[in-house]
Amino acid sequence: MDVPPLLSTGATVRPRHGANRLAIPPASEIGVVGAPRCSLWTDHQGRCNGIILRMTIEALREDLVLEAQLLGHPFTFNTTWGLFSPKAVDEGTRLLLEKLEIHEDDIALDLGCGYGPLGLAIAKAAPRGRVHMLDRDFVAIDYAQGNARRNGIDNAEIYLSNGFSAVPEDLALDLVVSNLPAKVGNEMFRLMFHDAHLRMKPGARIVVVTVNGLRDFVKKSFRQTFGNSNKVKQGRTHTVTSAIKE
Ligand SMILES: C[S@@+](CC[C@H](N)C(=O)[O-])C[C@H]1O[C@@H](n2cnc3c(N)ncnc32)[C@H](O)[C@@H]1O
Numbered sequence: 266m267d268v269p270p271l272l273s274t275g276a277t278v279r280p281r282h283g284a285n286r287l288a289i290p291p292a293s294e295i296g297v298v299g300a301p302r303c304s305l306w307t308d309h310q311g312r313c314n315g316i317i318l319r320m321t322i323e324a325l326r327e328d329l330v331l332e333a334q335l336l337g338h339p340f341t342f343n344t345t346w347g348l349f350s351p352k353a354v355d356e357g358t359r360l361l362l363e364k365l366e367i368h369e370d371d372i373a374l375d376l377g378c379g380y381g382p383l384g385l386a387i388a389k390a391a392p393r394g395r396v397h398m399l400d401r402d403f404v405a406i407d408y409a410q411g412n413a414r415r416n417g418i419d420n421a422e423i424y425l426s427n428g429f430s431a432v433p434e435d436l437a438l439d440l441v442v443s444n445l446p447a448k449v450g451n452e453m454f455r456l457m458f459h460d461a462h463l464r465m466k467p468g469a470r471i472v473v474v475t476v477n478g479l480r481d482f483v484k485k486s487f488r489q490t491f492g493n494s495n496k497v498k499q500g501r502t503h504t505v506t507s508a509i510k511e
Pocket residue numbers: 349350355358376377378379380381382383399400401402405426427428429443444445446447449453
């Protein structure tokens with residue numbers, strides 16, 4: 266079979282329709298290109314673009330690997346496209362971590378753990394404690410479990426749960442944290458806060474980070490559920506809010 270040669274990245278190709286030449290992006294950007302755009306391309310002799318398409322798709326299947334320093338500890342995280350903030354630890358997550366006070370025996374819960382940066386950083390900082398990390402996305406859970414192993418963390422329980430649906434009712438938490446999922450809707454937020462309150466010890470704290478647009482809603486909801494709300498930090502894009510179970 267006549268297989269067309271591999272087009273190197275950085276080369277230019279002619280789109281099937283139209284006269285302008287398009288640059289093939291460098292390898293570092295190839296994951297961002299996406300197949301539909303590639304399918305407009307042919308090589309300089311007008312041949313099939315299948316090779317570019319295959320290259321792109323195979324690159325997209327590979328894990329992304331991040332190195333990050335969180336709460337003074339180095340971490341390696343594997344992530345994948347489709348998870349929240351797969352290319353770098355989210356700015357909001359970092360802001361929340363900066364503002365957290367953690368005790369080494371805390372029993373904590375990370376609501377919506379994604380691939381695990383928040384919960385695993387807390388687990389490392391609380392070696393005599395335990396962290397429940399939950400997400401409704403099985404891909405996130407799979408990656409968070411892999412990242413716990415990869416970083417030598419054995420004091421985290423990582424499981425699928427829609428809000429608190431799979432969290433034991435008799436769990437007595439010292440700390441609840443979340444980089445809240447922005448789009449679950451007000452009703453789900455109210456359920457999450459109510460169910461967190463139910464499982465928190467008196468004196469326990471809940472600390473969440475949201476995009477600034479949700480700040481007022483969180484403040485109002487915390488006041489309704491916990492009777493108090495404290496704006497810990499307002500950044501350019503995110504706000505960290507906390508409350509205490511009285
Ligand atoms: C803003 S991301 C934060 C991810 C991670 N904690 C981080 O800091 O990178 C919110 C996460 O909440 C999860 N999520 C959304 N709705 C949920 C629900 N009803 N129950 C549990 N997790 C949920 C999403 O799958 C997503 O991973």
